[in-house]
Every structure is written in structure tokens, then in C-alpha cells.
Amino acid sequence: MAENLTRASYTVESLLAVTVRVFNERGYDGTSMEDLSRAAGISKSSIYHHVRGKEELLRLAVGRALDALFATLEEPKAVEGRPVDRLEHVVRRTAEVLLAELPYVTLLLRVRGNTATEQWALERRRDFDHRVAELLQEAVTAGELRADVEPRLATRLLFGMINSVVEWYRPGQGGTEGLPEAVVQLAFDGLRAR
């Protein structure tokens, strides 16, 4: 029984890896169950054995990215200490999650459409942004961050910088070790030499 469960979950996970790649290449709307069956090398009925269909695969895939992002907000360094240090931790960890779960976060950031799952993903993404914006506001109130840039705008520009990584970073080209730290340094201290 335990072995069956392990096998089943392994299959869903590897199916998900293929699914995310195809969704990112062809777009969610442009992908058929036929495309997924061909890319995974298994029959459509084998896929339906694990999931109800394309929308459930999308939910599992973007859910993986969202869970990883939300988990960073519960880490000790995100809940204890000065607001500015908690925000810095969340920014660093968000960049790390983005690199660790690159195809899943890429898919999440490209979600646009009108299905219930896409709406749910957009709403959870907004929740996450909102939690970070609140943390940023706390740090402004504490006098730790500059008050002359409106916090909502600052959050958007901050995520703009972090999320852009999915557009240009390609795994295997190296140089990721320094990336989360570079994001933190630019976000908090800017480009200027001191």
C-alpha cells in the first residue's frame, strides 16, 4: 500500500514536470491533453488515472510554486526581528524559490486567463504580494525604509525586478549562487557606491 502510494505520487510528480514544460512552451490555452500525453509518453487514460484533466494539472503546478512562496513567510526570520530584516529575508528567499522552482514560478507568473483555477492562482499571487507590501509598509513606519516612495509602488518595482529573472535566466548557464544576494543588495541599497 505504502509502495503503491509512493509510486503513484512519483508518477504525478514526473507528469507535472512534463506538464509545466509544455504549458510554458505552448501556453496553457494552447496545450491539449493530446500534447501532454505525447510529451509524457503515456496514454491519455493513464493521465486521467491520476488527475481529472488539464485544469487540475495547472492547479497542482502553480500550487507548488505558491506553496513554496507562502512557506517563506512562515520561516522564523520572516516573523521575528525588525521589519526591514524580515522583508530582506523574504526578498532573498523569494529569489531562491524562484530559482529552485523556476518552471513552476514561470508558469505562475504567466497565468492570465479566466478559468476558476487561473482566477484562484491570480488571487493567491495578489495575496502574496499584499503580504510583502504590508511588511514593507511596517518597515517604512518603523523608519527603516525610505518613506518617499509609495509602498505599493515600491512593492511592484521590487517584484518586477525579482520576477524578471524568469524571463532571462536559463538553468545551466551558471551564476545563480550570487543572484539572490544581488537582488537583496540592489533592492535595499541600490547601485550607487558608498
Place this chain on the structure above:
Amino acid sequence: MAENLTRASYTVESLLAVTVRVFNERGYDGTSMEDLSRAAGISKSSIYHHVRGKEELLRLAVGRALDALFATLEEPKAVEGRPVDRLEHVVRRTAEVLLAELPYVTLLLRVRGNTATEQWALERRRDFDHRVAELLQEAVTAGELRADVEPRLATRLLFGMINSVVEWYRPGQGGTEGLPEAVVQLAFDGLRAR
């Protein structure tokens, strides 16, 4: 004759405004001449009177964005003075051009495909990024910008922040006056209070 030319160029310009909106909504690949004719309220043969086809409209549209961006590099404040001040000017002006030419820059940033025009647009975009990266490197060499973040990475994160504006800014929601300045402040001095 002069009047005819004026009328003709006005028509191309208004056709372009419609085209860019449709390209941004449906994607370049997903747009037919039929779609453009319907959206513009003129016949396909009227469109062909002005341009050879869809690809020429794309070239005119992204060309408008590229010309505006490259023009910032030739402005006096971009060519005279300390490298850091020249870079600051280019960053501010890039954000201003993005807001002033929002649909055109949005289209430019979404170009992906394989037609000659798309390849040309991608190459000119890379040229622009490269020119800014060189300016950034100059400012690092002059000791005006921090040397601990690799200039190519810094340029990518910087454009990530600026370009993200097309993803979330909607005209008419206000708050643009402060946007280029906020971009400059975050990029050069970061979020931290001093």
C-alpha cells in the same frame, strides 16, 4: 501634395495605434489582417494601400518604441558628465519613454518569434541593453557604482524593474508623475532609509 502626405501619414499613425492594441490583446501570431481590418473599421485593401502587410505594421510599431529608446542615449545629459549621472538620466528617460509610448514598448517587450522583423527587434533591444550595460560598467570603473554586483546582472535586474511597469501599469489610474523618479531612487539608492 503636402496635404496628401499629411493625410497619408495620419492614416498610418492611427492604423498603427489600432494595430498595436490588437497585437497586444491577441498576440502578433494570433492576429490576422482580417482582425486588423475589423478593428480599424477599414477594408483590407485600404490597409494594403499603406503597408505591405502585418509584418510591416509590426516593424513600424516596434520601430517607434526602439527609436524613442535609442533617442534617449543621444540626449546631452546622456553623453556629457559623469557616467553615473548619464546612466541616471538614461534610466529616468527610459521609464518616461515607457509611459509615453506604453502600448508600443509593451509590444516590443513581448516580441519573441522567428520572423525577420521579430529577430531585428530582438537584436535592436539587445543593442540598447548592451549600450546601457556599457554605461553601467563605465560608472563601476569610475568607482561611482558598486563593484560587487556583476554589471551584466545589475543591468538585467535594472531593466527587469523598469520593464515590469508594462505588466501592471494601466493608463488613467494616475500616479505616473512620480514613477520615473521612484525607479531612479530605488535603482540607485535602494529601499533603505538613510
